[in-house]
Amino acid sequence: MLSRVADSLYWMSRYLERSENTVRQLDVTLSLLLDTSSTTAETRWLRLLAALGNPPGLTWTGDPDELTRTLIFDPVQPSSVTSCINLARENARQVREEISSEQWQRVNRLYHHIRSPQAQNQFRSNMNDFLATIIDGIHLFKGVSDTTMIHGEGWQFIRLGRYLERAYATATLLEVYQESLLNLPEREHSGYQYLELVGLLRCCTSFEAYCQVYTADLTPDRILEFLVLNRDFPHALRYSIDGVRQSLDAIQRTGGRRPPEELLATAGRLHSMLRYTTIEEILDGSPGRFLHSIREQCLRIHELIYRYYIHYSIQSALAV
Known part of the structure; x- marks a missing residue:
């Protein structure tokens, strides 16, 4: 392509x-x-x-x-x-x-x-x-x-753009909310905070999906776990990064060009981090720093996609 x-x-x-x-x-x-x-x-x-x-x-x-x-x-x-x-x-x-x-x-x-x-x-x-x-x-x-549309290389680039943008936007949203709301001690939560948490879920079209998993018991820890680590919900970070990884693999198969190791390693590292990290590990550390790291890795994946698929040199293309 x-x-x-x-x-x-x-x-x-x-x-x-x-x-x-x-x-x-x-x-x-x-x-x-x-x-x-x-x-x-x-x-x-x-x-x-x-x-x-x-x-x-x-x-x-x-x-x-x-x-x-x-x-x-x-x-x-x-x-x-x-x-x-x-x-x-x-x-x-x-x-x-x-x-x-x-x-x-x-x-x-x-x-x-x-x-x-x-x-x-x-x-x-x-x-x-x-x-x-x-x-x-x-x-x-x-x-x-x-x-x-044929689910070939072009369709995979559409999916790649969608999921990378979604992952970055969701990580940004959660990073902002965790500073002002998700970080509050349990005793400080009230009816107002409940409405704010519902608003956060609605920002990701996830209120009903969250309730199917956890019922209507809204707690910051569970919301963070759902929007970061759930593998089945389309707006969760793990699901989005899974989509990015799958699209990169499919582009490699359909286009015949193997992505550079740096791109595979960056996408694979982010995929593994979301797959194997537990919510307890995130909360024991710094949720804000964890989310910021996801944003940085999304930006890095974008840069590597551009370097390899968009702005690549003729020499590098012929060398593959």
């Missing part, structure tokens, strides 16, 4: 995953603001920005409407939902011959919807419905990708 094709498929998927993550976290933050508690609106908005990686150029100015509009509609802000969908569509356009008509129609429809006057009207009249419409559009794209 040409490196430019792999690059576009990879980033198309990452940008859509990033859009979904932003919309979901924004939806949860707006819902929590309806609850009267000791937590100020400023604290919640600052936490949202931190969970999104503190995007450059985005600051809390005291105006929630302005920040919400910027996060969704600002075409100049690289981290906005509109910018990410624009970039996803542009990447899809560049590889139009590699994706199905249904994929193109879905991403193109999402692109035109968020730029339309109807989107602005829906945003003003019913924010929750508007955000749900965006998430539905992204889910439809993922669904048609899995059902209309």
Whole structure:
């Protein structure tokens, strides 16, 4: 596969995953603001920005409407939902011959919807419905990708981008929450903290899934264990890194090029860490440092993917 094709498929998927993550976290933050508690609106908005990686150029100015509009509609802000969908569509356009008509129609429809006057009207009249419409559009794209595209090398690059972006975003979210909420002694938890923990699970679409495993007994330790170490839930870190590892293995088989040992070792080390570490070991150490290490390893995997599959030299390609 040409490196430019792999690059576009990879980033198309990452940008859509990033859009979904932003919309979901924004939806949860707006819902929590309806609850009267000791937590100020400023604290919640600052936490949202931190969970999104503190995007450059985005600051809390005291105006929630302005920040919400910027996060969704600002075409100049690289981290906005509109910018990410624009970039996803542009990447899809560049590889139009590699994706199905249904994929193109879905991403193109999402692109035109968020730029339309109807989107602005829906945003003003019913924010929750508007955000749900965006998430539905992204889910439809993922669904048609899995059902209309050959599950070959290109599809694996789409999965690789999706799971690497998801793992990094989930690790960032948990690192932010563990400082302010997951770190609290058990005696300090109250009804307010319960709502915040529900919000954390909703940020990962995991409230119902968590309850199926642990019932509705929400404790920080169990939430951390579920979102980090569960092997069956799609938004858990272990599941996402398993997906990254599987996609790298599949790309090697279908593309005929063996990844460098450094990439295999980095992905394998992260995979093994999440597979064999227990929640007791994480809690006995530093959960924040553990989560930060996962983020760093995700960035390293991204760098190595780019070095080997996107920006590789002709000499290195011929040497394989």
